[in-house]
Amino acid sequence: MEPQPLDPPDISLENLLRPMLPPGAPIPDYDQLDYSFAIEYSGPVGDHPVPRADPLVGSRDSSSQVDSSSVSKTPRPKPSALHIDTRKRAHLAAEKLISESGSARSPITGLVEKDSSSTTGRSPLSNSGTRGKAASKEKEAGSSSPDSRLAYSGLNSLSRKSSSSEIEELNVQFSAAVSAAASALPSPSALRSVSLSENHNLENSDFHSTPRSISMPERDRADGSSRPGSPSGVTAVEPVVVVTKKRECHRCLKKHMLQEKETCLVCTARYCRNCVLIAMGSMPEGRKCLRCIGLPIHESRRPYLGKPSRLLKSILSPLEIQQIMRTEKDCLANQLRPEQLIVNGRALAAPEMSELLSCSNPPPKLKPGKYWYDKTSGLWGKEGEKPSKIVTAELKVGGNLKPDASLGTTEVYINCRQITKSELKMLKLAGVQCPPSTYLFLSPDGSYMEEGQNNYKGNIWEKASIRVMYSLFSLPTPRGSVRANKPSARELSARYPPAILEHKNVSKLLLLGHEGSGRSTIFKQAKFLYRGGFEQKELERYKEMIQTYIYKYLVILLEGRERFEDEEGDALLKIKCDPPATGETSKNMYSMDTRLKNLADWFLDITADGSLERYFPAATREYAASVEELWRDPAIQATFKRKEELHKLPDVAGEFLERVVELSSNEYEPVDHDILYAEGLTQGSGLAEIEFGLPDREQTSGAMHDTVDYSPTGRYQLIRVGGIGLKEGKKWLGMFEDVRAVVFTVALSEFDQLWIDSDGVARNKLLISKELFQDIVARPCFKGTPFILFLNKYDKFEEKIMKGVPLTTCDWFSDFSPVGVPHSTQAQQAYTYVVHKFKKLVGDRKLYTFQLNALERNLVASAFQYVKHILKHEESKAAGWMALPEDSSYCTDLSSYSLHSARQENGNSWDR
């Protein structure tokens, strides 16, 4: 039989394209198609192997079929047929889609996209991104394959969120094109060891097998146990710097003497214009060779981040350059890692670095290294050197400033740092008197005073000539005009309370205490009681604060859940003694289903990399339902039951999480109760003051007889020293020598709670309060000042004692043994014992104590009346009268006031 002639292959464009596209994908419009073809090389044999180009005519051959194990599960186009220009098209389509969908996109989408260049940039609501074991499996299987990494991040995230097959298709084509290009044309060195046929095999290509250190939390790696090694999640792998001859292209090894080259940000290999796109692919992290993707950049290249070269401009469209430069600047792998910055002797954590970089005046061109930072003035410099910059003050970054931070030898100190000779010279020029052993307190605007003295002395930046001199000597000066920076009276009062307050004829009350003891609550109650509450602007701030804090509380719970799940798993394992089969994870009451776990992981990730505050409260509404779902999950509820073990979780967490949907709505307005429950006054807590007149007793409860105003002026000023203020600003205390009384708050209920200090050491909270109290009582500036101890949170204290939590949990109370006393509950006995312990601390000195529940407004009013009595008493004592007010509702001993007596006076009607 005569052989039938074979049909000529159908070489229509459609048939050519079909194998390149995923099954079922529509053929793109011919007019819009941007394509090119590779033809087989038939020239003379050269020095280097030439990549093979397989013809695409006809149906796909078996060798081009993608291994079904490939997680992308999409056929890869043949390397030869799809030119890199496809990227352009994919990219433009993505841009188009972004611009079209821009307005309709939810804030979540926008936010996630923004972050998509970073490790954690995955939609929390999609299942694609998993931290932990799932992610690690995915990685092993290749699903977090180079495809997904190579695709433009924006495009990638779009395809994840959008169901648009077009985008997915483009993404796949684009990734495949790059992979193809990479594997088809590896570097000469790779070619030396890889045969052409291997080279042709995408799965075996050098590109695929190159180990990556892309931002994968450490626990996702070998042991699967720990949190990310670096907070940023980028493993600190030292890049291997490629040494090439100066003018040689690292890929083709040609010299191209006069041609510009593009340099890899990681290994510094240089590529000529013909090789750059092949060597660097789609540049998902900017200008890096394919094998360097995921690696941290070489520090010498940091100044070039985001700055396109002329070469790039000549081969890519402006839109592409814009996108590449954006990813280059934003992508996580290219960021400075927090641990590379040592500030005041301590490596930064991710949230600290993000605070530093996002402040209004960050240090410019930061490089890895050791720095010192003066939080009070904002001065910033390299360790052992004079200051180089004034950055935003009061940032919570790094350790404590050391006197020798700048290796000064002048014996003149600014905010505890011994200054350098050039600074001293400048200070003298500015007319500041500074003989040896001068201790100056300098604020960010240049105003200064001598430490321990209450007078504001002047401003070193005031004269323009001085500022010029400073810059001549390379010393930093503040940005903008000093006049504009002049602090308001209110700001000054916070900085130099005595200077501002001196002229006022008020009785100053200093409100001190350890974090969480209730200082702000008392302050807020004073505002409600005597100043008519909060203004609209302040309410807005509280709203924002509450909405942000909910997420922080959630994250504490999520971390706790993980811990408990592991512990429980280990415990069950010990009981069972038979380890689960490989890959099987034992479930317990703290385990969550995969979807919620993904969501939880996302929250933990954005917290770990310090971007939680970038998302919230902005996206609070979108996530409220998810947070509620998480909160209601049995695993989280089981975790919450063990809240005492979650040291950072405040008491209010449950209350706020319970109402997350309501609190997250736009219409939500904080009510008094919410404001009191919200921790702190404002997010940045330092010094705050409020002035008020105390009304006569009759006005507040109607049951008091004291109609005489004992205060000299009838005006009081309550000054709250907040968390940071007290720790770093202990020197301020010396400036409050004219206060009439120190009100020290202690949260009684903390006797069984732990506090993790900055060194990670857990300590009993009440013991910390005790030490702080002892420290302050012992200060010479408070030698003759009456101390009033507000023993707060009695409600919680009572609840705990009644529940059987032993007071002896706190070592300080180890000798407490309740005895059966008629008409006295165990809680009252415990309270009396605690009062006794505190009084013993001050020896012969008088210590006034007041039992308080600061959430009860009337009780706080009584507390202030009590303070007023004390002041009167102290005044009489000083005048030698020694008469106590007749009515003394403070029982036999003015020095103690308990809720018991207060309740009797007020007929037990304590409204919140």
Ligand SMILES: Nc1nc2c(ncn2[C@@H]2O[C@H](COP(=O)(O)OP(=O)(O)OP(=O)(O)O)[C@@H](O)[C@H]2O)c(=O)[nH]1
């Ligand atoms: N149950 C109970 N909770 C209280 C009491 N006093 C304060 N709280 C809560 O304790 C938490 C911490 O109180 P804050 O007033 O912020 O304490 P603080 O840390 O000293 O204040 P800042 O200096 O602003 O940080 C808040 O959620 C308050 O609502 C109390 O007497 N009983």
Ligand SMILES: [Mg+2]
């Ligand atoms: Mg607080």
